[in-house]
Amino acid sequence: MSDQVLNVEKLYVDIPVSEGILHAVDGISLHVNRGETLCIVGESGCGKSLTSLAIMDLLPKKAVRKVNSLELCGESILECTEQEMSDIRGNRMGMIFQEPMTSLNPSFTVENQMVETLSRHRGVTGQEASNLAVQMLERVGIEPATQRLRQYPHQLSGGLRQRVMIAMTLLCNPELIIADEPTTALDVTIQAQILRLLRELQSDFKMGLMLITHDMGVVASVADRVAVMYAGQVVEEGPVLEIFDNPTHPYTRGLMRCIPIPGKIDRTKPLGTIPGMVPSLVGEFSRCRFDGRWESGASGSSVKTTSLAPLQGKNRSFSVDESPKHFVHFCCDDCLHKSGHQIGEDLAQ
Amino acid sequence: MLIYAIKRLGVAFLVALAVSLVTFTLLRLSGDPAAAMAGEGATQEDIEYVRTHYGFDQPIPVQYYNWLTNAVRGDLGISIYLKTPVADVIFSRAPTTMTLGLCALTFALILAIPLGVLAAMYPNTMLDRVALTTAVIGQALPSFFFGLILIIIFGVWLRWLPISGHASWLNFIMPSIALGYYATPAIMRLTRAGMMDVLSSDYIRTARAKGLRPRTVLFKHALRNAVIPVVSLSAVQLGFMLGGSIVIETIFSLNGLGSLAWQSIQRSDFEIMQGIVLSIASFYIILTFLADMLNAFLDPRIRVH
Ligand SMILES: Nc1ncnc2c1ncn2[C@@H]1O[C@H](COP(=O)(O)OP(=O)(O)OP(=O)(O)O)[C@@H](O)[C@H]1O
Ligand SMILES: [Mg+2]
Numbered sequence: 001m002s003d004q005v006l007n008v009e010k011l012y013v014d015i016p017v018s019e020g021i022l023h024a025v026d027g028i029s030l031h032v033n034r035g036e037t038l039c040i041v042g043e044s045g046c047g048k049s050l051t052s053l054a055i056m057d058l059l060p061k062k063a064v065r066k067v068n069s070l071e072l073c074g075e076s077i078l079e080c081t082e083q084e085m086s087d088i089r090g091n092r093m094g095m096i097f098q099e100p101m102t103s104l105n106p107s108f109t110v111e112n113q114m115v116e117t118l119s120r121h122r123g124v125t126g127q128e129a130s131n132l133a134v135q136m137l138e139r140v141g142i143e144p145a146t147q148r149l150r151q152y153p154h155q156l157s158g159g160l161r162q163r164v165m166i167a168m169t170l171l172c173n174p175e176l177i178i179a180d181e182p183t184t185a186l187d188v189t190i191q192a193q194i195l196r197l198l199r200e201l202q203s204d205f206k207m208g209l210m211l212i213t214h215d216m217g218v219v220a221s222v223a224d225r226v227a228v229m230y231a232g233q234v235v236e237e238g239p240v241l242e243i244f245d246n247p248t249h250p251y252t253r254g255l256m257r258c259i260p261i262p263g264k265i266d267r268t269k270p271l272g273t274i275p276g277m278v279p280s281l282v283g284e285f286s287r288c289r290f291d292g293r294w295e296s297g298a299s300g301s302s303v304k305t306t307s308l309a310p311l312q313g314k315n316r317s318f319s320v321d322e323s324p325k326h327f328v329h330f331c332c333d334d335c336l337h338k339s340g341h342q343i344g345e346d347l348a349q
Numbered sequence: 350m351l352i353y354a355i356k357r358l359g360v361a362f363l364v365a366l367a368v369s370l371v372t373f374t375l376l377r378l379s380g381d382p383a384a385a386m387a388g389e390g391a392t393q394e395d396i397e398y399v400r401t402h403y404g405f406d407q408p409i410p411v412q413y414y415n416w417l418t419n420a421v422r423g424d425l426g427i428s429i430y431l432k433t434p435v436a437d438v439i440f441s442r443a444p445t446t447m448t449l450g451l452c453a454l455t456f457a458l459i460l461a462i463p464l465g466v467l468a469a470m471y472p473n474t475m476l477d478r479v480a481l482t483t484a485v486i487g488q489a490l491p492s493f494f495f496g497l498i499l500i501i502i503f504g505v506w507l508r509w510l511p512i513s514g515h516a517s518w519l520n521f522i523m524p525s526i527a528l529g530y531y532a533t534p535a536i537m538r539l540t541r542a543g544m545m546d547v548l549s550s551d552y553i554r555t556a557r558a559k560g561l562r563p564r565t566v567l568f569k570h571a572l573r574n575a576v577i578p579v580v581s582l583s584a585v586q587l588g589f590m591l592g593g594s595i596v597i598e599t600i601f602s603l604n605g606l607g608s609l610a611w612q613s614i615q616r617s618d619f620e621i622m623q624g625i626v627l628s629i630a631s632f633y634i635i636l637t638f639l640a641d642m643l644n645a646f647l648d649p650r651i652r653v654h
């Protein structure tokens with residue numbers, strides 16, 4: 001399965017807090033194929049950033065990571081020492097962060113910060129490294145690149161800084177890029193430009209892109225596949241068209257109702273919202289994760305039902321309409337019953 | 350950068366002018382220089398003679414103007430007690446105090462910055478507490494008391510170091526430690542706080558995400574940004590230390606400006622006191638200016654617009 005750039009199985013991230021243990025990421029499995037964009041969507045606080053930091057092994061000190069398997073291009077990177085991980089980071093997998101304004105070091109020029117990546121991983125220094133940096137800046141649409149190279153981050157706008165971040169991440173031609181809400185801090189026109197750029201570079205460089213967002217509009221425009229996260233778990237996963245055409249989990253449907261799709265907006269009704277709040281992730285769940293978040297009347301027969309086939313060895317996980325790539329997961333039997341779907345065979349457990 | 354330097358230089362000049370005006374006025378108001386000069390057994394006529402002869406009868410602004418125009422030419426007047434030019438006395442004493450101040454600051458930085466960095470790297474651990482305690486002892490002990498302890502241990506018991514005079518650099522070790530230790534807690538705390546702040550910043554996360562080695566992340570990306578406020582604080586601390594040198598120089602019998610100040614206060618030697626305040630203030634102003642320049646060099650946001 002070497003066309004999988006990233007494969008994560010059963011990832012848990014626990015953070016000890018004063019009230020107990022916060023299960024921020026609760027048994028997530030994901031994969032990203034070469035040349036593919038996987039979008040991870042979910043509300044604020046559902047564990048998207050911690051998932052990406054856990055993959056990079058950059059979690060805050062107090063966070064505890066447990067994972068069954070973590071593979072980069074088919075090789076396990078679970079047993080890597082810190083030294084080996086740092087050889088991989090910035091080289092074979094890179095990360096772009098949400099905050100372009102603070103993600104670059106204010107004390108060093110763009111050149112300095114780009115060249116140090118090259119010298120760290122490629123041993124390229126001096127004029128040669130500078131030339132490569134210029135080429136990459138031009139590649140991400142920065143003009144005039146030689147002049148920008150000598151500037152400090154505070155002399156660049158947010159959009160430019162994010163382009164610099166992208167260029168810096170691409171320098172060593174990584175197999176995987178994780179972008180954690182790369183456009184959230186930018187204004188709308190710049191957002192669109194940056195997303196287009198990422199999409200373009202991703203197909204040019206044939207890398208895997210894991211794009212984190214809470215914006216279904218972004219998902220619609222760039223994703224190949226989508227993973228919907230809720231309270232530390234992936235509740236639904238599948239190719240973007242299948243998810244948009246046939247959202248199966250009630251939560252995914254809720255998210256869909258929250259996006260205005262041009263041409264499909266019913267102006268007599270307000271834009272949808274999902275009632276309630278994200279549950280606290282501290283301690284074990286005694287009740288359903290979706291308690292209080294079911295839209296009244298959403299359960300039972302009022303929604304389109306889909307046939308679900310239980311997945312082997314995965315509790316309350318089902319494939320949807322016999323699609324090989326579209327999966328849905330329910331946190332409890334209650335949820336499953338409320339969703340009103342038909343189960344193909346007898347309920348496994 | 351040049352514009353910034355010129356602005357800072359302008360400010361430094363104004364501060365120097367203000368300091369000289371304030372000290373001049375305060376010293377003139379704090380006693381009668383004519384009486385002090387004429388000596389103890391002097392008659393009223395003698396005092397009046399001295400007053401008119403040296404121009405003490407003129408309004409203070411006029412006296413200040415005369416003093417200032419002379420000072421600019423390097424003439425700080427004649428010492429009332431020593432009967433020698435003030436500038437000569439100060440020039441012979443100043444190097445000792447400047448050396449003491451710089452050594453003390455160096456000691457404080459060498460102790461405080463690594464302690465602060467360590468404490469920030471392992472916050473709320475034993476190491477953090479030990480580092481903080483080490484630094485705080487410096488502030489809890491008055492520097493004269495700490496100086497005496499050093500003298501007893503290293504000078505009297507162990508006989509490793511000379512306890513008085515300024516014959517060699519060995520003489521400067523104990524006074525520098527006694528003076529510099531006092532400044533360590535403030536510098537250490539600021540280093541720790543700055544470092545903790547920087548270590549949790551987004552650009553440090555970026556540096557790690559780029560796969561840089563831990564020492565590059567720590568010393569290049571973190572420390573560089575964390576020391577910027579420490580540089581300004583060091584200049585301020587040096588000011589305190591120059592004030593503290595009065596006590597320390599007296600204890601260690603160093604013939605610097607501090608002990609000269611102490612003697613001159615006892616002798617009501619106005620001209621010398623005036624000169625000392627001015628030269629210590631100038632030294633302090635120059636160092637503050639250098640600190641500003643160093644900061645501008647470290648922080649491009651100050652330098653580049
Ligand atoms: N350092 C930390 N200490 C304690 N709790 C944390 C820490 N970092 C994250 N959390 C908690 O873990 C959960 C998941 O956080 P995470 O940052 O992954 O969310 P997110 O999905 O990225 O949200 P957002 O869309 O706001 O970025 C949240 O409930 C958050 O409060
Ligand atoms: Mg986040």
